[in-house]
Amino acid sequence: MTSQRYHQHSNDSTSTNIEILHLDTGLFTIQDIPGKGKGLIASQTIEPGTCILSESPLFTTENIRSIETTENDLAKEVQALPKDLNLAFFALHNNYPREGSPISNIVRSNAYPLGPTSGIGAIFLAIARINHSCRPNAQQAWDPVAKKETVYAVRSIQIGEEITLSYHNGGTSSQRRADLKEHFRFDCTCDACSLPAEELAASNARLQKAAELDEQIGDSKRVHLTPELALADCKTLLGIYQEEGIADTRLPRLYYDAFQICVLHSDQARAKTFANRYRALKVLAEGPDSLDAREIMPFARKPATHESFGATKKWAASLKQIPKDTDPESFERWLWRE
Ligand SMILES: C[S@@+](CC[C@H](N)C(=O)[O-])C[C@H]1O[C@@H](n2cnc3c(N)ncnc32)[C@H](O)[C@@H]1O
Numbered sequence: 001m002t003s004q005r006y007h008q009h010s011n012d013s014t015s016t017n018i019e020i021l022h023l024d025t026g027l028f029t030i031q032d033i034p035g036k037g038k039g040l041i042a043s044q045t046i047e048p049g050t051c052i053l054s055e056s057p058l059f060t061t062e063n064i065r066s067i068e069t070t071e072n073d074l075a076k077e078v079q080a081l082p083k084d085l086n087l088a089f090f091a092l093h094n095n096y097p098r099e100g101s102p103i104s105n106i107v108r109s110n111a112y113p114l115g116p117t118s119g120i121g122a123i124f125l126a127i128a129r130i131n132h133s134c135r136p137n138a139q140q141a142w143d144p145v146a147k148k149e150t151v152y153a154v155r156s157i158q159i160g161e162e163i164t165l166s167y168h169n170g171g172t173s174s175q176r177r178a179d180l181k182e183h184f185r186f187d188c189t190c191d192a193c194s195l196p197a198e199e200l201a202a203s204n205a206r207l208q209k210a211a212e213l214d215e216q217i218g219d220s221k222r223v224h225l226t227p228e229l230a231l232a233d234c235k236t237l238l239g240i241y242q243e244e245g246i247a248d249t250r251l252p253r254l255y256y257d258a259f260q261i262c263v264l265h266s267d268q269a270r271a272k273t274f275a276n277r278y279r280a281l282k283v284l285a286e287g288p289d290s291l292d293a294r295e296i297m298p299f300a301r302k303p304a305t306h307e308s309f310g311a312t313k314k315w316a317a318s319l320k321q322i323p324k325d326t327d328p329e330s331f332e333r334w335l336w337r338e
Pocket of ligand 1: 038039092093129131184185189
């Protein structure tokens, strides 16, 4: 039962109950953040790959029968909660305070899906307090084995720094801000959106370029006919992500794209290297149970077993061709075919 996972202080009071019902990780506290409501602040330095939270759902939306019954169906879930958790639910942020249906509005404002393809959402009391950043330092994922939502650090987080997730997929600051306003009704004040004008313009130019590169990399005809250009695009995109401090899901996806390009053209050596980089980032951001990390494993061992392997023999290379005892710079030049 979820209530067993929360530690209750003796000075319980309704107005502060999210602060007194906390997961006892010692890694963060829930505090007021100017202009953002509440948020999570690191209580100590948190290294990338650290599990910050692993939280069971308070309840899920799986018992909603229809759009018309949503409010009543969710009300049953909320009423079934113990008193302290019921109060903690009602203390969560509501993006739509003047629009009726209070319970479903709190759910809409705070739920996370149970995995990227799931239609079921869930409320996680502590994770719901994590604010958005367009350059998040943490990432959430549904762990289907533990049946918990996890939050892992994807960058080094300093003591006193806010722990952030991304509610959004990227783009330039004006695109991001417009989308966040439309879907979540707030004006983003994250570090990336609050850069001084000149830095913001430079960041936007880089992100515009990143969007173009991403589209080019997704062009399958180009990947078939001129893979060297597609791989070079991946490398340029990686440089942009590094410059921008982007360490979220976009980074492993880039390595997955590079893996696919190499697999298609029979390069087992580079495909294996890219698959391993993808896998390492997935484990870092989602933990050892990461489904994506497990799914790539057989292809990281034997890229030739992948269904797209060998569409052409243009880059045919065996696993033995992975350079050994090479300095990191030469290895990177080999990897990106420079
Ligand atoms: C899921 S809640 C996050 C926790 C919330 N701050 C609270 O007090 O419970 C999402 C809401 O937090 C605020 N928020 C989150 N990220 C923000 C950001 N980058 N800039 C401004 N407000 C933000 C907005 O009000 C948003 O609707």
